[in-house]
Amino acid sequence: MKKINILVPDLPESVSDATVVKWHKKIGERVNCNDNIVDIETDKVMLEVSSPCDGILKNILEEEGKIVKSQQIIGKIDQFNIIHNIKEDNLLNTKKNYENKEEKEKIESSFQNSEQHLTPSARRLIKINNINKSSLNKIIEIDDQINFKKIIKTEEEKINKNLLSNHDLDSHEDKEKENKRFENRVKMTRLRQRIAERLLDSKNNTAMLTTFNEVNMQPIILLRKKYGEDFEKKHGIRIGFMSFFVKAVVQGLKNFPEINAYIDKTDIVFYKNFDISIAVSTPKGLITPVLKNVDQMSLSEIEKKIKEFSIKGFQNKINIKELIGGNFTITNGGIFGSLISTPIINPPQTAILGMNMIQERPVVVNGKIKILPMMYIALSYDHRLIDGKESIGFLVNVKNILEDFTRILIDV
Incomplete structure (x- = not known):
């Protein structure tokens, strides 16, 4: 008879522990190799732990709700012959029933003798x-x-x-x-608890301010309308708004390096790379997978990666490595109908850009009133590192690029 341990998968350095969410098998049930036997939730993702072999689940050492560490033994699988196990269990149950019956008869006999x-x-x-x-x-x-x-x-x-x-x-x-x-x-799910902790930590440990502006989205809308069909035929994906915002943000970070940085005690650490976190809604809460080296990605590559994140997020299959890092975050409350909002910084980052819904509004242009598709955008930033001048300048830079995307070509 050989017992095989069920182990917690390796957790990254940024994740100290995890929670056992649900056992899909009960003690005594047969398991097949690679069956999803238990779900474990970290503060970032849900992990499925598969059975390492065929056999019978013999022990559950950590019940649902327990906190576990990387490589901790949480259960055991018995590889012993299944038929033998069943026979052994039946004999054990028969023996227990006999012993219980015998014990009951002794108690009744003792009671009768005592009463007599x-x-x-x-x-x-x-x-x-x-x-x-x-x-x-x-x-x-x-x-x-x-x-x-x-x-x-x-x-x-x-x-x-x-x-x-x-x-x-x-x-x-x-x-x-x-x-x-x-x-x-x-x-609360482990992810929701972690979100609550991080939001509270951000609120209590940053000097957060928010500055607002509005963007005329008509140039981007016309650009998508003009080239959208050709773009989809060539790249196999529709062109959305997020890729334009990502490119505009990267250009803004290049022009305002203080925003592409973070505070480490008494030091300011400036990033040399451009990794952008994209807020993705999942059934268990909001997560922020990272677009790595996004300055080297094309619009189509950005769109494909965002779509991949969305699908994997909905299926709770986002990889932990995809959530680590990120210099700056973009969140889009507009897809849920938000007209204007104040996003909260995602520590240790020092700024976050909030997009909102596009709404046609009367706007004065060159002394005339026009109805244009407008979007409010918001930049929340840590005032300990970023001054008002830089934050406003960055947001205006993003606005100008979105209203005239050719600015990226001539780097202004």
């Missing part, structure tokens, strides 16, 4: 005080009537105490049932 040896006065007091039969094993034949009455009184006090306790328990249960009519209590 009680004096008539004892039996009368038991009947008057309605003593439970389970208490008879504590009562022996006593000639001293006074001592026997003390035993009876003690048993009565215990019964009364149990009745009061049961009454309190029933009241508590009734209160819980009443609350359930108006409440539905569920435990």
Whole structure:
């Protein structure tokens, strides 16, 4: 008989532990190699742990909700012959049933013998005080009537105490049932807990301010309309708005390096690369996978990678490595209908750009009122590192590029 350990997968350095979310198999159930046997959630992604072999799940060492570490043993699989195991279990159950039956007969015999040896006065007091039969094993034949009455009184006090306790328990249960009519209590997922911690940490440990501007999206809309069909035929993907924003942000970071940096105690660390985190909504919460070296990517490559992140995020299959890093974050609340919002910085980054919905509004252009598709954009930044001049300049730079995308070609 050989036991195989079920291990927690290797976790990256930035993830210290994980939570056991759900066991898909019960003890005694057969498992096949590569079956998803248990789900483990880190503060970033959900991991599926597969069975390393064929066999029977013999032990679950860490129940659902337990915190586990990298490479920790959380269960064991028995590779012993399945038919033998089943026979062995059946024999064990038969033996247990026989032993339970034998034990029950002994108890009943003991009870009958105890009752037969009680004096008539004892039996009368038991009947008057309605003593439970389970208490008879504590009562022996006593000639001293006074001592026997003390035993009876003690048993009565215990019964009364149990009745009061049961009454309190029933009241508590009734209160819980009443609350359930108006409440539905569920435990937060590990990802949601981590999101809450990071948002609170960002709020408490950064001097966060937000500056706003608005962008005329008509040039981008016309560009997409003009080249959208050709773009899709050539690259196999539709061109969206996010790729334009990513390129505009990269240009802005090149012009304002203070925003492509972070604070390390008393030092300012400037990034030489351009890794942009893209906020992606998943069934379990918001995650921010990273577009690596995005300054070297084309619009089509950016669109394909964002689509890949969206699909994998919905399926809870984002890789941990895809979430590590990121110098700057872009989030788009506009897809949910947000008109204007204040995004929260994603530490240790020092700034985040918030996109919103496109809405036609009257705008004054050269002294005339025009109806244009406008979008409010917001930049939240850490004022400890970034001054108002740089933050406003960066946002205006992004706005100008989006309203005239040819600026990227001549680097202005």
